[in-house]
Amino acid sequence: MNEWLHNPKKFAEGNKMSFAGLPDAAERANLIVYLNSQGSNLPLPAAPAAPAAGAEGAAPETAALVGDAAAGEKAFAKCKACHTIDAGGANGVGPNLAGIYGEAVATGRGGFAFSDALKAKGGTWDDATLDAWLAKPSAFAAGTKMSYAGSSNPQERANLIAYMKTK
Numbered sequence: 001m002n003e004w005l006h007n008p009k010k011f012a013e014g015n016k017m018s019f020a021g022l023p024d025a026a027e028r029a030n031l032i033v034y035l036n037s038q039g040s041n042l043p044l045p046a047a048p049a050a051p052a053a054g055a056e057g058a059a060p061e062t063a064a065l066v067g068d069a070a071a072g073e074k075a076f077a078k079c080k081a082c083h084t085i086d087a088g089g090a091n092g093v094g095p096n097l098a099g100i101y102g103e104a105v106a107t108g109r110g111g112f113a114f115s116d117a118l119k120a121k122g123g124t125w126d127d128a129t130l131d132a133w134l135a136k137p138s139a140f141a142a143g144t145k146m147s148y149a150g151s152s153n154p155q156e157r158a159n160l161i162a163y164m165k166t167k
C-alpha cells in the first residue's frame with residue numbers, strides 16, 4: 001500500500017489510476033491507518049524506538065546524511081530543464097544556480113523575476129532551507145513558480161545539496 005500510494009505508476013506500470021502519488025511519508029501513513037480503520041483492522045506494526053521522522057522530523061534525520069556530490073550531479077539532470085548551474089549560465093525557466101549555497105533566497109541572479117512567495121521567505125540557502133525547499137517547493141513557499149513536485153528521497157536531496165556546494 002505504501003509503495004502504491006507513493007508512486008502508483010512505478011508500482012504497476014500501465015495501471016489506470018491517473019494519480020501522481022504522495023511524496024509525503026506521513027501523509028501516506030495517515031491514509032493507510034485510515035483505510036485500515038474502515039473495516040479491515042490489520043494489526044499495526046510496532047512503533048520504532050526512535051521518534052518517527054514525520055514532516056517536521058525531516059531535518060534531524062537528513063542532518064546525519066552525507067551528500068555525494070557526484071550522485072548529486074546525476075540527480076541534477078532533472079533540474080536542468082529549468083536551471084543552469086555553471087557560473088555565467090543563462091537564466092531559463094528558473095534562475096542560474098551558480099554559487100547558490102550560502103546565498104540569500106530569491107536575490108540577484110541576474111535580475112531573475114522571482115515569485116513574491118519565494119521573495120517573502122528571506123533567509124539564506126543552507127542545508128536546512130535547501131532540504132526543505134527540495135523536499136516540497138510548494139510547502140516551503142506556497143505560491144512559488146518552481147513547478148517541481150519535490151524529491152521525497154532525503155539521500156537524493158543531500159546529494160543535490162552537496163553538488164550545489166561545489167558550484
Ligand code: HEC
Nearest residue numbers: 078079082093094105106107114115118144145146147148
Ligand atoms: C520546471 C522548472 C524547474 C525545475 C524542474 C526545477 N526548478 Fe528550481 N526553480 C524554478 C523556478 C521558476 C524558480 C524560481 C521560484 C520562485 O521564484 O518562486 C526556481 C528556484 C530555485 C531555487 C532558488 C534560487 C534562488 O536564487 O533563491 C533553487 C535553489 C532551485 N530552484 C533548485 C532546484 C533544483 C536543485 C532542482 C532539481 C531537483 C530544481 N530547482 C528544479 C524552476 C524549476
